[in-house]
Amino acid sequence: MARIESQAKAGFYPTPDSVCELLKTKITCEDGARLFDPCCGTGAALSCLATANSTTYGVELSHERATEARTRLHQVLWGDALQEIRFTYQAFGLLYLNPPYDNSISPDEKSQRLETLFLRHYLNSLQPGGFLIFIIPYYILADKGCAQALARNFTVQVFGFPEDEFQAFRQCVVFGRRKRIAADQAESSEQYLNELGRMEPDVFLAEAETLESVVPASIHVPAAIKPLAAFSTSRFDPAVGIPAIRKAGILQGVLEELAPRKKNFIRPLSMLENGHLALVLAGGFMNGEIEKNGKRLVVKGVVRKESPVVSTSCDEDGKGGSITIRDKYIPTVRIIDMETATLHTVQ
Ligand SMILES: C[S@@+](CC[C@H](N)C(=O)[O-])C[C@H]1O[C@@H](n2cnc3c(N)ncnc32)[C@H](O)[C@@H]1O
Incomplete structure (x- = not known):
């Protein structure tokens, strides 16, 4: 089996139901908002967050999961989200990103974290004022590329997973609002992310705010501001x-x-x-x-x-x-x- 396919197999760590249910209470959508998950798995997480007045889009590498996701999301593409997908920039109000937790595989490049590659590849899918929900192992916050991309493009808040869910993959949830960030603010935000990412797991869990503490309906996903001219895959499905x-x-x-x-x-x-x-x-x-x-x-x-x-x-x-x-x-x-x-x- 090619490594990318085995990564898809091994990298299926769906967002736990309890976290989806918590996140759902924090989100409202303006009419016509577009919600996008570039590694959507079976589509269960994004469909849980979606409201009736929004449209959902997903990409998935596993054919089986992409087929299942089509029963839950409005439009799903089967393909490698880092290589084969064309999408219109700034066309989405919410980017839900829970990527595989692994290193990239290219033998001729320096290995990079996939979480960082996905973030950099898809942050431009968000319209100004749009929201990012990024689920990663908390120590990835100290990955230079990841911290920089977050700090320079978003106002960020970091929350720990509920304690019983945290133990498996030590995940956190990053909320980001897409904005132009001043250089000095980006610098202090990057430092903050670095400090969080370098903490011992139990210290991180004790220090980080909890998802429960987030005010309900505080993420208000804006309506789309431009047509979705491109959303396609080069793979024949x-x-x-x-x-x-x-x-x-x-x-x-x-x-x-x-x-x-x-x-x-x-x-x-x-x-x-x-x-x-x-x-x-x-x-x-x-x-x-x-x-x-x-x-x-x-x-x-x-x-x-x-x-x-x-x-x-x-x-x-x-x-x-x-x-x-x-x-x-x-x-x-x-x-x-x-x-x-x-x-x-x-x-
Ligand atoms: C951590 S799971 C997340 C699933 C879902 N978004 C959730 O939160 O429950 C990551 C998913 O990404 C898929 N995946 C891995 N590499 C991918 C790639 N290059 N392009 C698209 N999907 C990929 C895996 O097959 C897996 O289903």
């Missing part, structure tokens, strides 16, 4: 695409497009090994529709180029050396079950 293709009556055309342009009848000299077969599949030689065990399946091979692999070596005397950069290609076969509109990916 069969659960959305196949019904749309069927409705448009263009299924046959799509299947013909998928088939390889040229039929090459290759006669290998010896039996193909599994590795060869995988490459033939990924290269698109078997694209198209097949029937297997009474199922209609559509096969599409893709070869994706990943970040290059860099290796270095030194001469024995330590005076010289070489750097080798090799391109890395990932052969992938995607299989769509046409009856259930489910997608299987073999890598």
